[in-house]
Amino acid sequence: MTMIAEQGAPAPAAARTPLLAVRGVKTYYGNIIALKGVDIDVHRGEIVTLIGANGAGKSTLMMTIFGKPQAREGSIVYDGRDITRMPTHEIARLGIAQSPEGRRVFPRMSVYENLQMGASVNNLAWFDEDLEKVCTIFPRLRERLQQRAGTLSGGEQQMLAIARALMSRPDLLLLDEPSLGLAPLIVRQIFEVIREVNAREGMTVFLVEQNAYHALKLAHRGYVMVNGLITMSGTGRELLADPQVKAAYLEGGHH
Amino acid sequence: MQAETRSRPPVDWTRLIKDAGFAAAIAFGLFALLVGLKTDQTLNNQMILVPRPQTLFALVAAVFVGRLLIGYWQATRAEGAARKKPRSNTMLKLEKYGLPVAVGFLVAYPLMVLFTVGPQGAIKWIDNFGIQILIYIMLGWGLNIVVGLAGLLDLGYVAFYAVGAYSYALFATSEPIKDFMAQIIGEGFWQAWAFWICLPVAGILAAFWGMLLGFPVLRLRGDYLAIVTLAFGEIIRLVLINWVEFSNGYAGISAIPRPSFFGIPFTAADNGFAATFGLEFSPIYRTIFLFYIILVLALVTAAVSMRLRRLPVGRAWEALREDEIACRSLGINTVNTKLTAFAIGAMFGGFAGAFFAARQGFISPESFVFHESAQILAIVVLGGMGSLLGVVIASILLVGGVEILRELDFLKQVFGDGFDPAQYRMLIFGICMVLMMLWKPRGLISAREPTVYLKEKKAVSADLVQEGHG
Ligand SMILES: Nc1ncnc2c1ncn2[C@@H]1O[C@H](COP(=O)(O)OP(=O)(O)OP(=O)(O)O)[C@@H](O)[C@H]1O
Ligand SMILES: [Mg+2]
Numbered sequence: 001m002t003m004i005a006e007q008g009a010p011a012p013a014a015a016r017t018p019l020l021a022v023r024g025v026k027t028y029y030g031n032i033i034a035l036k037g038v039d040i041d042v043h044r045g046e047i048v049t050l051i052g053a054n055g056a057g058k059s060t061l062m063m064t065i066f067g068k069p070q071a072r073e074g075s076i077v078y079d080g081r082d083i084t085r086m087p088t089h090e091i092a093r094l095g096i097a098q099s100p101e102g103r104r105v106f107p108r109m110s111v112y113e114n115l116q117m118g119a120s121v122n123n124l125a126w127f128d129e130d131l132e133k134v135c136t137i138f139p140r141l142r143e144r145l146q147q148r149a150g151t152l153s154g155g156e157q158q159m160l161a162i163a164r165a166l167m168s169r170p171d172l173l174l175l176d177e178p179s180l181g182l183a184p185l186i187v188r189q190i191f192e193v194i195r196e197v198n199a200r201e202g203m204t205v206f207l208v209e210q211n212a213y214h215a216l217k218l219a220h221r222g223y224v225m226v227n228g229l230i231t232m233s234g235t236g237r238e239l240l241a242d243p244q245v246k247a248a249y250l251e252g253g254h255h
Numbered sequence: 256m257q258a259e260t261r262s263r264p265p266v267d268w269t270r271l272i273k274d275a276g277f278a279a280a281i282a283f284g285l286f287a288l289l290v291g292l293k294t295d296q297t298l299n300n301q302m303i304l305v306p307r308p309q310t311l312f313a314l315v316a317a318v319f320v321g322r323l324l325i326g327y328w329q330a331t332r333a334e335g336a337a338r339k340k341p342r343s344n345t346m347l348k349l350e351k352y353g354l355p356v357a358v359g360f361l362v363a364y365p366l367m368v369l370f371t372v373g374p375q376g377a378i379k380w381i382d383n384f385g386i387q388i389l390i391y392i393m394l395g396w397g398l399n400i401v402v403g404l405a406g407l408l409d410l411g412y413v414a415f416y417a418v419g420a421y422s423y424a425l426f427a428t429s430e431p432i433k434d435f436m437a438q439i440i441g442e443g444f445w446q447a448w449a450f451w452i453c454l455p456v457a458g459i460l461a462a463f464w465g466m467l468l469g470f471p472v473l474r475l476r477g478d479y480l481a482i483v484t485l486a487f488g489e490i491i492r493l494v495l496i497n498w499v500e501f502s503n504g505y506a507g508i509s510a511i512p513r514p515s516f517f518g519i520p521f522t523a524a525d526n527g528f529a530a531t532f533g534l535e536f537s538p539i540y541r542t543i544f545l546f547y548i549i550l551v552l553a554l555v556t557a558a559v560s561m562r563l564r565r566l567p568v569g570r571a572w573e574a575l576r577e578d579e580i581a582c583r584s585l586g587i588n589t590v591n592t593k594l595t596a597f598a599i600g601a602m603f604g605g606f607a608g609a610f611f612a613a614r615q616g617f618i619s620p621e622s623f624v625f626h627e628s629a630q631i632l633a634i635v636v637l638g639g640m641g642s643l644l645g646v647v648i649a650s651i652l653l654v655g656g657v658e659i660l661r662e663l664d665f666l667k668q669v670f671g672d673g674f675d676p677a678q679y680r681m682l683i684f685g686i687c688m689v690l691m692m693l694w695k696p697r698g699l700i701s702a703r704e705p706t707v708y709l710k711e712k713k714a715v716s717a718d719l720v721q722e723g724h725g
Contacts (some may be wrong), residue, residue: 092586100584106577117574120567142323
């Protein structure tokens with residue numbers, strides 16, 4: 001357990017070069033600084049969780065990794081390539097997929113068409129196969145392929161948002177608050193799915209969550225962000241046991 | 256469903272009458288002093304109050320009856336909605352089968368007119384109705400790519416129409432180009448084929464201007480985009496007015512060559528169309544030919560936009576309309592997507608413009624005012640954003656309706672000689688728009704057809720796929 005980010009990774013992982021390395025990233029909205037020098041490592045095959053209060057800058061970090069807004073200082077290296085200044089659509093082509101905050105499905109398009117959009121990065125190359133896969137993961141979507149996405153329930157829309165991100169066969173999946181506004185049962189289901197794609201396919205997942213208890217239980221490692229800075233890092237279990245984390249993010253007692 | 260239709264629950268008349276009585280009471284309170292009493296002057300300059308019970312009674316009665324009717328209408332309508340007709344299915348079917356029927360009708364239209372009213376009267380029907388409506392259908396389909404599919408509100412579409420028209424007009428009337436072409440392909444050939452050579456050039460130039468407009472507005476959406484595109488349309492028009500050396504200003508460009516029948520001109524000369532085919536000379540042949548040109552151009556527009564919808568770029572347009580941030584997170588190049596929408600939409604506007612110049616033989620900035628943009632946009636919106644058949648119906652109603660007004664001469668006998676029904680077209684246009692938006696806020700044909708149907712029929716009822724209102 002350390003207070004500084006760089007040493008947070010467990011020993012075996014630290015030996016490898018990380019899949020995603022965020023170094024000293026500063027992001028501004030106009031003149032307002034949102035990220036004040038963030039360092040984060042995500043290694044291949046890991047689930048990494050980022051927790052923090054509202055307005056800490058978690059979503060900003062997610063979007064900065066994706067190049068919109070771009071980091072004004074620092075560097076973001078993915079798989080050995082500097083993506084700090086790359087346009088978003090090229091970043092997506094490198095095998096990063098993002099499910100942005102607030103679902104953002106295409107409401108007037110059918111579920112099927114939404115999934116097609118997800119696979120459009122690689123020109124629907126494995127579309128049928130992957131459609132079958134996500135329908136197995138989320139059987140509810142299979143029943144609703146022809147339905148307009150805007151008429152799905154909130155939980156179903158979140159499932160669709162994740163499924164759509166999975167359709168591009170990413171190596172790194174960025175999820176911004178997938179449990180937002182969902183019933184506990186659905187939250188558990190969605191976390192179970194994240195664990196499954198990670199365990200079965202070795203997909204690397206970087207997860208932003210308010211639901212700190214579930215997210216840290218799921219994650220190999222976690223980071224805590226306060227006011228645009230990483231203040232703590234460690235394994236999921238370490239953070240769960242930490243009194244500061246407990247006080248700030250686990251209050252209200254999850255059993 | 257049928258049984259339900261017959262056993263419609265009775266309308267609650269007591270409630271309706273109470274409601275209407277209440278409205279009448281309010282009307283009485285309001286009008287008792289305003290209308291019921293009239294101040295007047297007597298001969299010796301005294302002010303007196305003249306009671307007008309009849310007028311007051313008539314007004315209150317009108318409010319009562321009106322309120323009753325509206326209430327009845329609302330009540331029956333609410334029941335209708337509660338019965339939940341599978342509306343969108345019919346709409347999609349209409350779109351599917353209506354379009355081929357409409358196209359078949361259009362192909363046969365000139366001949367039908369020719370045989371019913373004869374060559375003399377036919378020109379008016381083919382030109383004023385047929386060609387005029389088809390131009391707007393084509394413009395509507397072109398703008399539909401930008402507004403209906405990509406969701407980019409463009410209030411300056413007429414600019415591309417103008418670019419196309421002036422491209423053709425300037426190229427075809429320019430002496431240097433004529434000399435130059437005469438050297439390469441021969442003067443006769445250039446004269447015969449000018450329209451066909453210039454048509455693609457006009458489209459490409461318009462597409463280029465579409466991109467040019469696209470760049471500065473890449474980051475704009477909604478109202479801001481609308482304002483900038485509106486300004487763009489005005490700028491183009493003002494340049495055409497003021498840059499006299501280039502465009503001849505207000506005077507416009509005249510003597511624009513008309514299209515030939517693939518090299519055979521429509522003249523009374525020996526090598527003309529009529530002589531070549533052993534027909535008696537008549538201007539009707541050119542009109543019919545123009546009709547088919549614009550029909551083909553319009554159908555190409557429709558075919559291309561239908562095809563594009565199923566291609567990645569078309570799907571990206573629709574996704575862009577829905578959610579730009581989601582698009583970016585899926586690796587869609589939003590810059591290119593927007594620019595292609597502007598460029599392709601503008602290109603069809605340019606084709607239509609070139610055709611317009613060739614049909615009129617004379618163009619001036621007067622033809623490219625904001626009202627045109629508004630009318631084209633109205634056609635797209637009335638038709639139901641994204642619906643091809645909707646655009647056809649809306650064009651017929653709006654453009655054809657105005658032409659019909661010119662024909663209503665009998666109204667002169669009713670309202671007196673000074674009455675010109677065409678003068679009221681804007682009023683009627685406005686009333687139609689308001690009524691339409693009340694009746695069908697999402698346009699005539701509002702159901703969006705999915706680009707893919709799954710092979711296995713999934714039991715998804717129509718109202719799940721149906722468009723919500725709001
Ligand atoms: N487009 C923007 N323009 C200006 N300021 C912004 C913008 N987006 C975010 N911010 C600011 O940046 C800070 C970080 O916002 P961010 O959305 O990253 O927070 P977050 O950690 O994701 O919060 P939450 O848990 O509520 O989602 C906030 O203070 C926010 O007000
Ligand atoms: Mg956030």
